[in-house]
């Protein structure tokens with residue numbers, strides 16, 4: 484049922500090359516989920532989230548300090564190794580210092596006709612955040628127009644907003660099938676869907692979700708559900724890891740990742756005269772990355788609500804090694820969840836994860852979650 488998403492997940496570069504050939508359009512690499520894809524889709528550009536490959540590499544040492552997170556080192560390695568050679572442009576929406584350095588090194592050492600650093604407010608709770616981002620998005624739109632040689636009209640923006648929103652709505656509908664005693668899809672299948680949505684043509688992706696939604700109600704799962712878990716933390720698209728967790732008696736039913744719910748959870752208003760302001764509001768008000776979640780930690784009640792709505796028995800807190808934004812949140816987040824009767828397991832990720840030792844810890848956690856269920 485999910486084989487198309489698996490294929491998209493596995494053959495991401497082949498897909499983008501074929502899309503380019505078929506549509507004669509341009510492809511932009513997006514560093515961070517704060518890049519306003521509505522504007523790119525409005526300009527007939529395919530946004531492709533740049534992610535790592537989870538393979539050991541030896542090319543980033545001259546560019547990035549070893550104590551930068553493994554995710555941004557893995558991302559830069561993809562560029563230096565030429566895996567994204569088909570990109571016509573790249574954009575970073577300011578998120579954290581680590582990724583900014585990966586972006587700057589990529590910009591200098593990988594040949595790309597267009598690159599744009601989009602200043603994005605860190606203080607998204609400030610009343611100045613929307614007007615500030617609105618101006619920055621106007622500048623970005625102009626830069627994209629100059630690059631493509633075509634004006635982006637209000638009709639184009641309406642199309643971009645609609646296409647993104649339809650995909651988000653379809654993802655929400657799919658996630659509803661992860662609620663209840665017998666989720667209709669595994670966490671691995673959901674990860675194929677959510678992660679591939681960050682680089683597949685959104686209309687094609689939505690159509691495939693809609694096809695699945697027609698069939699999923701009748702689906703009989705050929706695996707036991709086991710303990711229902713949630714993943715929370717830094718970027719995570721590691722299929723090997725989720726496979727391991729789900730092979731030892733669990734199903735991952737929801738997440739708070741920037742390649743998961745944080746990416747698609749909220750929509751852009753489609754009834755505002757000022758389309759750029761609507762897009763700015765969407766990115767300011769979306770579930771925040773911890774780098775932007777201050778002075779009030781709005782993530783915590785949001786994560787707790789997800790945990791309760793999806794009835795999880797435990798949370799695996801995932802942190803990319805040396806990731807400062809998530810590291811600052813992990814201790815208070817764990818305390819907050821445990822005070823609300825949600826058991827947690829903390830794991831620190833590197834480019835490749837040590838599946839053996841992690842398996843032992845996950846199994847022990849599942850035993851504890853099971854025991855807690857008895858009381």
Ligand code: SF4
Nearest residue numbers: 552579581717803806
């Ligand atoms: S938020 Fe964390 S995991 Fe993501 S790029 Fe920055 S340091 Fe790395």
